[in-house]
Amino acid sequence: MSDLETLTSQLQELSTKAVESVQAAITPEQLEQVRLEFLGKKGALSKVLGGMGKLPGADRPKIGAIANEIKQTLQTQLEQQKNALRQAEIAKRLESETLDVTMPGVMRFPQGRAHPLHSAIDRALDVLVGLGYTIAQGPEIETEYYNFEALNTPADHPARDMQDTLYLTDGKLLRTQTSSVQIRYMEENDPPLRIACPGGRVYRKDEVDATHLPIFHQIELLAVEEGLTFGDLKGTVTTFVEQLLGEQVEVRFRASYFPFTEPSAEVDVKWKGRWLELGGCGMVDPNVFKAVGYDPEAVSGFAFGFGADRIALVLHQIDDIRLMVGSDLRFLRQF
Structure with missing residues (x-):
């Protein structure tokens, strides 16, 4: 080979x-x-x-x-x-x-529960959606235009002194109210409309006590169409409060002042033998409509903003609002 x-x-x-x-x-x-x-x-x-x-x-x-x-x-x-x-x-x-999802689960930790504030917000939104309102949201960091000027509160307006605002850089601020959501929504949508802002956070330099926090939550409502009156506002607010807190709750309206509504009123409920302010309401000021391009001669509207934290106080019979921002499990496990 x-x-x-x-x-x-x-x-x-x-x-x-x-x-x-x-x-x-x-x-x-x-x-x-x-x-x-x-x-x-x-x-x-x-x-x-x-x-x-x-x-x-x-x-x-x-x-x-x-x-x-x-x-x-x-x-x-x-x-x-x-x-x-x-x-x-x-x-x-x-x-x-591979996990057999048909096998029975093993509960190693206690089941979670809705926070009393969140459950109150959920119940409030259920009522508002049932009344025909659409959910709308906006940013927490706002400009002075949306937080003040478009809401009929220019720089020299005395109403600015009513709110201790937390300012950021570049002309930005932490919103003091969820009413800015109304402006942003109306700029993009024509009437008729009915919107609700779902428990958005707002910020003010308030002193902390049993009914005040510097960071709290508002539920804002706005309705705009032809022919709305203060009677429609009062009926809507009363229906909302009664469906949320029970028909037995006492509600009262007190004349008040807000630059973006006229006439305006504060809404109180009877809680633990005394009146507790839930929020403010009123008919939308014509200047607000002009800022978003609506004709105030053709449409009218009403709005109200309620403190979701205070609604939770009444709904869950809580004595001190500060309990809801703590981490005490003894308190949280009651709900």
Whole structure:
């Protein structure tokens, strides 16, 4: 047998043995060992090719072509087996980690409960949606225009002294009321409309006591269409309060002043033998309509803003509003 035939036979035997070794590998580590055994610098293929020096120059390209073909085939086999092992490992992990959702659950921790404030907001919104109002929201960081000027409160207006505002940089501020939502909504929508702002946070530099917090939540309502009167406002507010707190609750309206409504009123409810202010209301001032491009001769509207935190006080019979911002589980677990 010539040297060419001998090398050719050795390469064919090496190819067969290498393919069998690749198929027998069942782990990535074993597969890497096969690669080094046959294709490494000191592997079987390199050793066989070491005999090419004995061949005549005309026969060497033939052995080189056979060796390259065997090398490419073996590399393909190695990559395919590597992918197969990877997919098998993924399938094994998925099978072991599969969660049977039909099995009964194990309660390791007590079930969570709605915070008394959030439950009060949810109940209030249920009432308002039932009365035909659509939910609308706006940003908590506002501009002076939306928080004051568009609400008929220019820079020199004395009503600005009624609210201790928290100012930020670049003319921005933390909104002192959710009435800014009304302006943003009316700019984008034509009347008739009925919207409610769902318990948005507002910020004022108030002193903290049993009924005041510097960060609290308002539920804002706005209705605009042709022919609305203060009687419609009073009926809506009374219906809202009675459905929320019960028909037995006493409600009263006190004349008041807000720059964005005229006439205006404060709404109180009887709570623990005394009157508690829930919020303010009134007929939308014509200047507010002009700011958003509405014709005050063609439409009228009413609005009210209630403190959701105080609604929670009455709804849950809580004595001190500060309890709702604490983390005392003894208090929270009562609701």
